Amino acid sequence: xxxxxxxxxxxxxxxxxxxxxxxxxxxxxxxxxxxxxxxxxxxxxxxxxxxxxxxxxxxxxxxxxxxxxxxxxxxxxxxxxxxxxxxxxxxxxxxxxxxxxxxxxxxxxxxxxxxxxxxxxxxxxxxxxxxxxxxxxxxxxxxxxxxxxxxxxxxxxxxxxxxxxxxxxxxxxxxxxxxxxxxxxxxxxxxxxxxxxxxxxxxxxxxxxxxxxxxxxxxxxxxxxxxxxxxxxxxxxxx
Numbered sequence: 001x002x003x004x005x006x007x008x009x010x011x012x013x014x015x016x017x018x019x020x021x022x023x024x025x026x027x028x029x030x031x032x033x034x035x036x037x038x039x040x041x042x043x044x045x046x047x048x049x050x051x052x053x054x055x056x057x058x059x060x061x062x063x064x065x066x067x068x069x070x071x072x073x074x075x076x077x078x079x080x081x082x083x084x085x086x087x088x089x090x091x092x093x094x095x096x097x098x099x100x101x102x103x104x105x106x107x108x109x110x111x112x113x114x115x116x117x118x119x120x121x122x123x124x125x126x127x128x129x130x131x132x133x134x135x136x137x138x139x140x141x142x143x144x145x146x147x148x149x150x151x152x153x154x155x156x157x158x159x160x161x162x163x164x165x166x167x168x169x170x171x172x173x174x175x176x177x178x179x180x181x182x183x184x185x186x187x188x189x190x191x192x193x194x195x196x197x198x199x200x201x202x203x204x205x206x207x208x209x210x211x212x213x214x215x216x217x218x219x220x221x222x223x224x225x226x227x228x229x230x231x232x233x234x235x236x237x238x239x
Contacts, residue, residue, distance in 0.1 A: 017044070020121065023112040030112045032120070043121055045088065045113065052161065055125065058090035060197060060222040060230035061159060065094040067220055067232050068155040068195040069101070078102025079154035082187070084142040084175075086113050087159055089126035095157075096129035104134045105153070109141045143175050146183040154192045156184055163198025164205045164233075176205065181212035191239035200228045209235040 017033040020043070031046040035054075044054035053061075065081070072079050081101055083091050086108035095104050108114055114137060116122040117130060129135055138145065142160060164176035174180050176196075184194050194214065198205070201219055209217045214235035221229040 025110050053087050055088050061090035062094040064157045064197045064232050065091050068193050071193040081155040082153040084158035085160050092129045096132045105136045107138045107142045107145045146187050152189045154189050157195045159197040188237040192237045194235045196233040198231050201231045
């Protein structure tokens, strides 16, 4: 399908998911689906047949940004933030709602996801943030950006796949490897914070953060309706 052509099966099916857009991207198939209609509609992103995220809640994605900002000194003027993964846009929208943030950079490697925000239904969440002059969208692989970007950030807020313990797309695991975490540390300014969203707590990942040279490693939880809580892992680069 070309950008946001209407799927011939996009109609109300009594609560069953409806395909809004399906594309073959550089890393496989990505699908935008809708459940429900009108103000109660929920959109969800599926990658290579695996559910990634939806618009039903967003508390943990907002916590990702809030916790990172809270970990920075209040006297640091206009801190910059890199959001890794545009997703459904909750983290970006939260960052743009906070006047304390300075430069807001979002790295997203799937052009379809960017298109769903710029000219599709996910713009309902992100349109105001995308129009914010502080916001820049970079179409790139996050791991490559971490290792090659010419700038540093005060905060890295990473929401890739389902977290360090459960990656869907081949290659994303490299972000959480020793080399990937070292790259994240080097991409931070002194005293900067790394915040990583995960679908489940991981003591092993906390240990990996410490082994990569981070300080102040801790985990914040967000309870979910069923199952283990979503979490945000936090770690600091030495000042």
